[in-house]
Amino acid sequence: MEINDFKSNDEITWCPGCGDFGILNALKKSLVNLGKEPKDILLVSGIGQAAKLPHYIKSNCFNGLHGRSLPPAIAAKIANRNLSVIVTTGDGDCYGEGGNHFIHNIRRNVDITVIVHNNQIYGLTKGQASPTTDLGYKTKVQVNGVILEPMHALEMAIALGCGFVARGYSANSEHLCWLIGEGIKHKGFSLIEVLQPCVTYNKKNTYEWYTKRIYKTEDDASYNPNDKIAALQKAAEWEERIPIGVIYRNEKDSYEDKSGLAKNIPLVDEEIENIDISEALKEFI
Amino acid sequence: MTELTIKIAGEAGQGMQTIGSALCRVFKKMGLYIFANQDYMSRVRGGNNFFQLRISDKPIYCPLQKSDIVIALDKKSVGLHQTDIAGNGIMVLDKAEFGIVKESKVFFNVPFHELANKTGGNDIYINTVCCGVIAGLMGLGFEYLEGVVKEAFSGKEEEAIRKNLLAAKSGYDFTKDNFKEDRFKINTVGARETLLMNGNEAIALAAIKAGCKFYSGYPMTPSTSIMDTLAHFAARFNIVVEQAEDEIAAINMIIGASFAGARSMAATSGGGFALMVEGISLAGMTETPIVVVDAQRPAPATGFPTRTEQADLDFLISAGHGEFARVIYSPGTIEEAFYLTIKAFNIAEKYQIPVLIMTDQHLADSLMNITPLDPHKIKAQRFIISRADAKKISGYKRYQLTASGVSPRAIPSWINDVIYADSDEHNEEGHITEDAQMRVNMVEKRFHKKIAGLTQEIEKPVAFNLEKAETVLVGFGSTYGVLKEACERLSNKKFGFVHLPQVWPFPTAELSLLLDGKSNILTVENNAGGQLAKLLMREAGIKVKSSILRYDGRPFNLDYLIGRIKELES
Numbered sequence: 088m089e090i091n092d093f094k095s096n097d098e099i100t101w102c103p104g105c106g107d108f109g110i111l112n113a114l115k116k117s118l119v120n121l122g123k124e125p126k127d128i129l130l131v132s133g134i135g136q137a138a139k140l141p142h143y144i145k146s147n148c149f150n151g152l153h154g155r156s157l158p159p160a161i162a163a164k165i166a167n168r169n170l171s172v173i174v175t176t177g178d179g180d181c182y183g184e185g186g187n188h189f190i191h192n193i194r195r196n197v198d199i200t201v202i203v204h205n206n207q208i209y210g211l212t213k214g215q216a217s218p219t220t221d222l223g224y225k226t227k228v229q230v231n232g233v234i235l236e237p238m239h240a241l242e243m244a245i246a247l248g249c250g251f252v253a254r255g256y257s258a259n260s261e262h263l264c265w266l267i268g269e270g271i272k273h274k275g276f277s278l279i280e281v282l283q284p285c286v287t288y289n290k291k292n293t294y295e296w297y298t299k300r301i302y303k304t305e306d307d308a309s310y311n312p313n314d315k316i317a318a319l320q321k322a323a324e325w326e327e328r329i330p331i332g333v334i335y336r337n338e339k340d341s342y343e344d345k346s347g348l349a350k351n352i353p354l355v356d357e358e359i360e361n362i363d364i365s366e367a368l369k370e371f372i
Numbered sequence: 373m374t375e376l377t378i379k380i381a382g383e384a385g386q387g388m389q390t391i392g393s394a395l396c397r398v399f400k401k402m403g404l405y406i407f408a409n410q411d412y413m414s415r416v417r418g419g420n421n422f423f424q425l426r427i428s429d430k431p432i433y434c435p436l437q438k439s440d441i442v443i444a445l446d447k448k449s450v451g452l453h454q455t456d457i458a459g460n461g462i463m464v465l466d467k468a469e470f471g472i473v474k475e476s477k478v479f480f481n482v483p484f485h486e487l488a489n490k491t492g493g494n495d496i497y498i499n500t501v502c503c504g505v506i507a508g509l510m511g512l513g514f515e516y517l518e519g520v521v522k523e524a525f526s527g528k529e530e531e532a533i534r535k536n537l538l539a540a541k542s543g544y545d546f547t548k549d550n551f552k553e554d555r556f557k558i559n560t561v562g563a564r565e566t567l568l569m570n571g572n573e574a575i576a577l578a579a580i581k582a583g584c585k586f587y588s589g590y591p592m593t594p595s596t597s598i599m600d601t602l603a604h605f606a607a608r609f610n611i612v613v614e615q616a617e618d619e620i621a622a623i624n625m626i627i628g629a630s631f632a633g634a635r636s637m638a639a640t641s642g643g644g645f646a647l648m649v650e651g652i653s654l655a656g657m658t659e660t661p662i663v664v665v666d667a668q669r670p671a672p673a674t675g676f677p678t679r680t681e682q683a684d685l686d687f688l689i690s691a692g693h694g695e696f697a698r699v700i701y702s703p704g705t706i707e708e709a710f711y712l713t714i715k716a717f718n719i720a721e722k723y724q725i726p727v728l729i730m731t732d733q734h735l736a737d738s739l740m741n742i743t744p745l746d747p748h749k750i751k752a753q754r755f756i757i758s759r760a761d762a763k764k765i766s767g768y769k770r771y772q773l774t775a776s777g778v779s780p781r782a783i784p785s786w787i788n789d790v791i792y793a794d795s796d797e798h799n800e801e802g803h804i805t806e807d808a809q810m811r812v813n814m815v816e817k818r819f820h821k822k823i824a825g826l827t828q829e830i831e832k833p834v835a836f837n838l839e840k841a842e843t844v845l846v847g848f849g850s851t852y853g854v855l856k857e858a859c860e861r862l863s864n865k866k867f868g869f870v871h872l873p874q875v876w877p878f879p880t881a882e883l884s885l886l887l888d889g890k891s892n893i894l895t896v897e898n899n900a901g902g903q904l905a906k907l908l909m910r911e912a913g914i915k916v917k918s919s920i921l922r923y924d925g926r927p928f929n930l931d932y933l934i935g936r937i938k939e940l941e942s
Contacts, residue, residue: 097803125790131628134795142792142803147784149631150794150804151624152654158621159628163784165612166586166632170785191617351610355633355783359583359752367577367605368745371567 088119097142106283107136109257110204111143114173116260117267118146129170131160133185135211137177137204154184161197161342167355168343171271172199179209182218182238189240193247193276197342200270200277203240204257206285207292214288224291241322244278245315245335251277252318252335256301257284258294262331269333275341282329297329304332312336373558375428377436378506381453382445385417387499391443392423394503397520398512399427400568400741403561407432407853408739409927414593414677420448429559433705433740433853437931440556441509443502447472454478460555464505480509480551487542497539504543511557514544566741571731571850572639574706575665576601577745578713579637580609583752584663586629586636588614588622593677594733595639595667619644623651623664630660631793633756633783635717639665642684643674649691652726656696656818658793659771659779661720661727663713668732670925679925680733682849682898685907688728689876695815697777697822699727700876701831704852706742708873709735712831714750719829722755723778723822730875732898734927735850755781762786769800773813777821823877831874833882841868843941844887846916847896848872848904854928855896861934872904878911887914894940895919896933 130141134153141148270277318335616622626636792802
């Protein structure tokens, strides 16, 4: 497979310069590197700019409701574990509207990869604060600046024991491509939050602002992503220096292993026209 | 006697259900017809609950108001249930234990605390003692009870069986010695094979038969035993039962699983269904087949969690923003719940729509011993591009415009092409569009065209004695049984009824034909608004004379309905 095999003919409606382009390219490259075929990939999304991404790749796509990208994604994976299921969601979709699913699907640990486009602002609704907007940032709604504490999603994920927690930067496509690949290879729920400048509505967290602060965790030889406490500290770094890379790894059994699903034939492959329930009915005699 | 009603009342946790279930098994062995319903409070301990068991030598379909035998397991039950004793009935109580000194000709005093402690060693054995009392009152041979006790405790320690048999025998012997009449002796019927189940169990079994492979739900009374039953059988049939974090997750999960190709279902009650509403609309828009059960309970909001009502009719018909096709079944019996659930899965897949099954606590929890279900009567039919045909597909369009409104549905990874499904308005490929003409085409596809097809597949209304009837009762869902018995009981033949097993698409043509020329039409509904009466007017222009409405959270029973009909007729 080559990059062109993943080319979609759908017109892209993101703003020129949007950080989402970097994520789209990194994801395509990553799928090529992993030798995946479009027909075996399912991209699932909710609503927002990130949620449009599945249309811009040739692969199966389920673009559902706002905040509800995770439930159909994990269920599709449970129904057919031969699909590689990837969620493209945003800070509003995943951390705001869909916060409950974010928490409980980390606990559920179905083998899916979740890419959160975090631009720290609402783009599609034109510039209101998101759950990750920095304190004090002024918008048309938060006229005196944001007073709600930003949600620390990576720290939450680590606290919940998520098996793979990473942060990427949309302007560093090669590094992001590698992170996405690692996430897809990880067996279980993998979270990749991508810092993604919104060129229209976020005037603070710009390319320039990020470039000054970002460093790779891989460059620090002493950093051990298997250490939960160190990972929590690493994930909390912000404002001065911002780490990208694998923040936390926690190898454990996935939902598929624990539920026994992995031992049975995929649900979609079951022949259902002649199911015999006579033995089950006998329990009611 | 040809029939008998027994009520076992007490605090939650005193084991009314245990006694009731044991008695059901006894009567089932005797070939009697059983209708058992439960009235319970939303609490695990305390309060006052009852299990009511009606048995007959002829088929029966609903509960009665009054009981021939009331077993009061606590003092509170004595006061609460005295008015519901039938003319010739009795109340069994333990006067010494309850500290009751007054006499009453309906009291039959049994020292069941003393008997339980003497035989079993503690109060736990009161349940078994009471079973013995009932068998004694009815003059049954002890062997029936013995068999059931042995079955119930099979696999348990010998000691448990021995003590329970002693407890049952003590209640039985005490009654034989102290109650010398045979007024509760019931006609015997030849043994026949039956299945003892409730509405929820029938729905779960049907889902298995229909090929449901994925179930998600959040526990909510009175729907929960659908999930319990599926979980019980899940491993045997390779079904995944996933308890969701909330009902929003549940419906979005079943949509995802169904998109991937697995038949999927969720069940809930009104409050949970309210959370699912956006998902119903998503299933309509993405044309993803799903089956959702709403086991209704009295609302608004939390309402009466453990009681019954039929007030979600208007809500379900319009649930979900926007316009799209849906089907709503409203089964009236356990058998109908079974067959309609299989049909629900077939219709959902054939038309790629949400299909809703509307039941209520009364149907969900009521137990009957039904004639064996025929698992071959309706087959699971598939309406997808088969794996073999999938290989030949190229240039696939998920929302291809067709005359029927239904596009050939491919399963992801089975075809070499890819599939785009979207909740935004989309073109035939499934990509987002803003085109006005495409919007019109897609609305007509999802709404007008599918409804036209569905109108040809309506589950026909069930009619009784319409030719002679001067007064026609009309109902949907769980009122079927009480309508049937009321019309049979009102023996002057001027009463008939129509039961609707499907309320959407509304059976307009069928009802217009059935009710043509009838001027005395009454709807019978477990709600306060007369929702069915309004629907009859809105959809079919049929004006009803009046509606018999019950909205105290209790089901209609035969005596109550007949009383209300007579009030109206006088």
